[in-house]
Amino acid sequence: MSCVEVxxxxxxIVELKFARAPVNALDPALCRELRAALDAAVIAEARGIVLSGGPKVFSAGLDVPHLLGLGDDREALTAAWQSFFAAARAVATCPVPVVAAIAGHAPAGGCVLALCCDYRVMASGDYRIGLNETQVGLVAPEGIQRLMRRAVGAGRSERLLVMGDLVEAERALQIGLVDELIDIEQVAARAREWLQQLLALPREAMLQTRRIARADLVEALQPEHIQLERFIEAWSAPGTQGALRALVARLGK
Structure with a gap:
């Protein structure tokens, strides 16, 4: 069964919808499917793409139980994380605009994918978004920190990242982490509407301007700014493993 509905x-406009119940956790299979779906949409001459999830969760981020199940298999862990960062780069480098339709929570990896999009429409209400890596003993790579700084500014980004804060939707709008809020039932429709407005502009001028404006985002996700080997070392540290297992236990209750 596909993890990404097209x-x-x-x-x-093509909508790519995460469909991996219950919370659209990003395992390697979903990440590979997302990349393939993006490529297929572009080959089929899609003019714009909506990236959506739900219900009530855009994506809960990386599939932590899956990653913990890999144990000390460094090769498998590296491959799993590479698949995620490759998916993020695929969104960031997509040659046509991508809008995130965030119909619910978007922590950690879900937030990263949203930050790679051109525009973010989020459900109003008690939903949260952010990078909470420090809460489980991880350091967000420099490249990921750049994505957050790009959206909310250096000072505010520092505070959010160091605290590992997940901010509620209204606050996310106020600080620029998302671009607008709407009723959860209308998120995907509003994302398409915004995309239609963008696509009504003279195409080549819009695309070339977009490419220049997003060059720093693409650069942020280059391997030298992720330093995956260092990240895997931190992931494997006993303290981090303990915090992650405690998180999984809490979520399972």
């Missing part, structure tokens, strides 16, 4: 809206 919906062609017939107006040049």
């Amino acid at each position: 919906v062609n809206h017939g107006d040049g």
